[in-house]
Amino acid sequence: MDILYLLIPLSLVLVFAIGGLFWWAINNRQFDELDHQGQRILDDVDG
Amino acid sequence: MTQLSGVNNKRKFPMATSQTEDQLVQSERLTLSGMHCAACVQLIEFRLRQLPGIELFRINTATHKADVIWKAGENNLKNIIAAIIHLGYGALPSSQSPDEFEKKENKLALWRLFIAGFAMMQIMMYAFPAYLVPVPQVDGDLTPDLDKLLKIASMLITVPVIGFSALPFFRAAWRDMRNRHIGMDVPVSLGILLTFFASVWATFAGGVVYYDSVIMFVFLLLAARLIESKVQKKTSVALRVLTQLVPVSAQKLKNYPASRDVESLDATLLQIGDFVLVAPGEHIPADGVVLEGRSECDESLMTGESVPVLKQVGDQVIAGAVNASGTLIVKTEKVGMETHLSSLISMMEVAATEKPPIVLLADKHASRFLSLILVVAVVTGIVWFYIAPARALWIAISVIVVTCPCALSLATPGVMSAAIGLLAKNGVLIKNGKAIQSMAQATHFVFDKTGTLTVGKLSLIEQKASRHVLAAETIAFLLASGSTHPASKAIADALAMQYQSSLIMGVDAMHEVAGGGIEARIDGNLYRLGSVSFAAELSQQTIIVPAEMASQTVSVLADNAGVILLFGLSDALRDDAVATVSKLQLQHKHVMLLSGDREEVVHKVARECGIVDARAGLSPADKFDVVQSLQKQGAIVVVVGDGMNDGPALSLANVAVAMGQGAPISQTRSDVLLMSNRLSDLDFGFTVANKAFRLIRENLIWAIAYNMFAIPAATLGWLEPWHAALGMSLSSVIVVLNALRLYLLPQPSYVVTDQLA
Numbered sequence: 001m002d003i004l005y006l007l008i009p010l011s012l013v014l015v016f017a018i019g020g021l022f023w024w025a026i027n028n029r030q031f032d033e034l035d036h037q038g039q040r041i042l043d044d045v046d047g
Numbered sequence: 048m049t050q051l052s053g054v055n056n057k058r059k060f061p062m063a064t065s066q067t068e069d070q071l072v073q074s075e076r077l078t079l080s081g082m083h084c085a086a087c088v089q090l091i092e093f094r095l096r097q098l099p100g101i102e103l104f105r106i107n108t109a110t111h112k113a114d115v116i117w118k119a120g121e122n123n124l125k126n127i128i129a130a131i132i133h134l135g136y137g138a139l140p141s142s143q144s145p146d147e148f149e150k151k152e153n154k155l156a157l158w159r160l161f162i163a164g165f166a167m168m169q170i171m172m173y174a175f176p177a178y179l180v181p182v183p184q185v186d187g188d189l190t191p192d193l194d195k196l197l198k199i200a201s202m203l204i205t206v207p208v209i210g211f212s213a214l215p216f217f218r219a220a221w222r223d224m225r226n227r228h229i230g231m232d233v234p235v236s237l238g239i240l241l242t243f244f245a246s247v248w249a250t251f252a253g254g255v256v257y258y259d260s261v262i263m264f265v266f267l268l269l270a271a272r273l274i275e276s277k278v279q280k281k282t283s284v285a286l287r288v289l290t291q292l293v294p295v296s297a298q299k300l301k302n303y304p305a306s307r308d309v310e311s312l313d314a315t316l317l318q319i320g321d322f323v324l325v326a327p328g329e330h331i332p333a334d335g336v337v338l339e340g341r342s343e344c345d346e347s348l349m350t351g352e353s354v355p356v357l358k359q360v361g362d363q364v365i366a367g368a369v370n371a372s373g374t375l376i377v378k379t380e381k382v383g384m385e386t387h388l389s390s391l392i393s394m395m396e397v398a399a400t401e402k403p404p405i406v407l408l409a410d411k412h413a414s415r416f417l418s419l420i421l422v423v424a425v426v427t428g429i430v431w432f433y434i435a436p437a438r439a440l441w442i443a444i445s446v447i448v449v450t451c452p453c454a455l456s457l458a459t460p461g462v463m464s465a466a467i468g469l470l471a472k473n474g475v476l477i478k479n480g481k482a483i484q485s486m487a488q489a490t491h492f493v494f495d496k497t498g499t500l501t502v503g504k505l506s507l508i509e510q511k512a513s514r515h516v517l518a519a520e521t522i523a524f525l526l527a528s529g530s531t532h533p534a535s536k537a538i539a540d541a542l543a544m545q546y547q548s549s550l551i552m553g554v555d556a557m558h559e560v561a562g563g564g565i566e567a568r569i570d571g572n573l574y575r576l577g578s579v580s581f582a583a584e585l586s587q588q589t590i591i592v593p594a595e596m597a598s599q600t601v602s603v604l605a606d607n608a609g610v611i612l613l614f615g616l617s618d619a620l621r622d623d624a625v626a627t628v629s630k631l632q633l634q635h636k637h638v639m640l641l642s643g644d645r646e647e648v649v650h651k652v653a654r655e656c657g658i659v660d661a662r663a664g665l666s667p668a669d670k671f672d673v674v675q676s677l678q679k680q681g682a683i684v685v686v687v688g689d690g691m692n693d694g695p696a697l698s699l700a701n702v703a704v705a706m707g708q709g710a711p712i713s714q715t716r717s718d719v720l721l722m723s724n725r726l727s728d729l730d731f732g733f734t735v736a737n738k739a740f741r742l743i744r745e746n747l748i749w750a751i752a753y754n755m756f757a758i759p760a761a762t763l764g765w766l767e768p769w770h771a772a773l774g775m776s777l778s779s780v781i782v783v784l785n786a787l788r789l790y791l792l793p794q795p796s797y798v799v800t801d802q803l804a
Contacts, residue, residue: 004193004196005193005196008173008196008197008200009196009200011169011172011200012200012203012204015165015166015169015204018165019162019165019207022161023158036088036106039088039089042089
C-alpha cells in the first residue's frame, strides 16, 4: 500500500495539470469554432 | 466614397497589421442573418474574397458573426455589406462594446462552475475511504498517515473552489455586510468559510472533515445561479433586440431642401429638426415625420406586426423601424434617448427589477429571518457545546447552511424577468413589475370603446352605386386621396385596390370645403365627394340615403347630374374583440364597456362583443367614479383604454392597459402597453401573468415548508453538514427549475388578418 503515498500526490498533480490544460485550450480559442473547421477542406480558396 | 464614420470602430486583428503597414486597413465585425448551412458560408466567403481590397473575411458559423478586414483605399464597408445583401443575406455592423463585457462575465461564471464540478468529481476519490472505515480502528488498510494524506489532498482540491469558484458569494456577502443588510449570501459565505476552516483545523488536529460538502454546496449553488442568470439574460436579449434596433449611423442632408448632399454621422449626434435620408434597407435613425418619398416600413419589433406599414408624406416614422422599399426623407422630431424606442426600453428595464407586492413582503421578512437564523445558530452551538462539544460547531454550521430563502433571492427575479421577456417578444410591454400580480388577481375588466374594442377610425363598410359612370371608383379615389379627413382616408384606403392607374385623368382645381367635402374638376367634369348636403348642392337634387345606412356615416360622390356612389362608413370592431371578450368571460371575469359615445352605438358594439354591462355617455370623471366604486367593493380592476378620456380611469385602475396606437397620455399612465394593438395579446398577457404569479407563490410555499422542516431538524442535530448543504442547494435548484416552467407556455402564433390598425 505504500504506492498510495506516490499515487495520491500524483493524482493531485494530474488534476491541476488537466485543469490548467483546459484553461489554456479555452483561452487559446481551441473551442471557438467547431463546425466550420471540418468543412474547410472543401473550400475553393484557402481560408 | 461614403464614410460610415459612426460604425467603424477600428478593431485591429493582430495578424493583419504586420502585412499591411503600407496601407491603412479597417476592420469591422458584422452580424449576418439568413445563413443556414455550410454552403451559405462558403458562398458568402467566396464572393467576398473576390471584392477588391479585402484582406481577410472569416465567418464564425456558431455566432453568425463575420470578421472583415479591408484596405481603406480600395473598398468600404457599405460595398461589403451591399455585396452580402446582394447575395440574399442580411448583414449589419455589430457594435461590440456592450456584450464584450457580458461575454467575459459569462465565461468567468462558467469557469467557476466548471472548477467546482471538476473538484467535486475528484474529491470523492480522496473522501471516499473515510466514509467506509471508521478511521481510528484500522487493521492496516487506512493508516492514520494515509488518512491524513487524503485529507490534505482534499484540502488542496478545495482551495481553488474557495479561492475562485465561491468568490461571487463572498463578494456579495461583503457588500451586504457593508450595507448593514443581511442577504442570502451572508449565511452561505459563513457556512462555506466556517466549514472549510473547521475542516482545515480538523485535518491537522484530527476529526471529521467536510471538504466534499463544501464543494458540492458551491457547485449546486453556482449551477442554480447560472440557470437563473441565463433566464435573466434571455430577457435582456429580448430587450437588447430592441436596443440593437437603435441605429448607429444616419445620413444627414446638410442643406435640405437646397441641395441633396449627405453627410454620414453617428445617429446619436442628430439634432431635433435635422433632415435625414433613409435609403431602402436602412434603419430609421430617429422619430420623425416623412417629408418626401413613399415606402413601407417594418415596425415589427415595436409592434409585433409582421406586415410592413405604408409610410407616405406626413406620416410618423419611429426610430429603429426598417425602411423596406423606397427612399424617405425624414425630418427628425425626437432623437437619441428621447425616441419612442429608447424610452420604452428604459421603462422595461426598470420594470424587470420591480417586484410584486407579495415578494416585497417576503423580502422584508427574509432579511429579518436570516438575522434570526444567525442568532439561532449561535444559541444552538452554545447549547450543544454543553451536550456534545465535538459536534457543537458542525451543528451550528448545519443550521446556517440549511436555511434557504432561495425562493426569494433566486427564483422570483427569474420568474419576473422570464415573464417580462416572454411578453415583450409577443408585443406586450410590461412597464410596471407590480402589474404581474394585479393581472393575475384581476376580477373586473373595463374596456373603452373607440380605439380599444373598435379600430378607432372609420372604415368603408358599404358601397352603393346609384348610376353607372365610367371609372367612378377611380374618380372617388382621386378626390378622396386629396384630403386628410378620416372619411376621405377610409375611402381612399378602401379604393386604392380598384384604382386604375392606366386611366390618366387630369385633376384640376381641387379644393376642400371644411365641414363639406372635396371638389375637383376631373377630365373637364366637376365632381364632389363629401357629406350628403355638400354633394347635393352640385346637382341641386335632394339625395335620399337608404334606411340601412342610417346608423353609418355617409359620404357621397356626385357630379352635376346627381349621385354616383354612396359610401357607408363606420368604426369597425377589432377582429379579435369578440374572441377576447368571450375568453375573459369564460374565465369568469366581469367584462364592462364604459364609453363616452352615444347610447345606440355603444349598445351595438356591446351586443356584438357579448358584453352585458355597457354604459354609454360617460365623461372621464364618470368612468373614474365607476372604477372607484368597483374598487370599493373589493374588485381588482383592469382598465383597457386608448384615449385622453381614459386617463383618469387608467391612473386609478389596478392594472392600466393602453393600446400602442393610443394617445401618449394613456400610454404614460399605463402599466401594460399592447404594442401590437391586438386585443388577443391581452389574453396571452393574462395567461402569462397568471402562470408567473402561480410559480412565484409555489416557490414561496416551497421555501416556507422546507425551512419549517429543515431548521428544527438541524438544531436538533439530526443533520450532518453534508445533509444541510445538499438540502439547501437542491432546494435552490428546484426553485429555479420551477421558474423555468414559464417557458413551457405555448406562445401565440399569428395569422395577420387586417391592415386597418
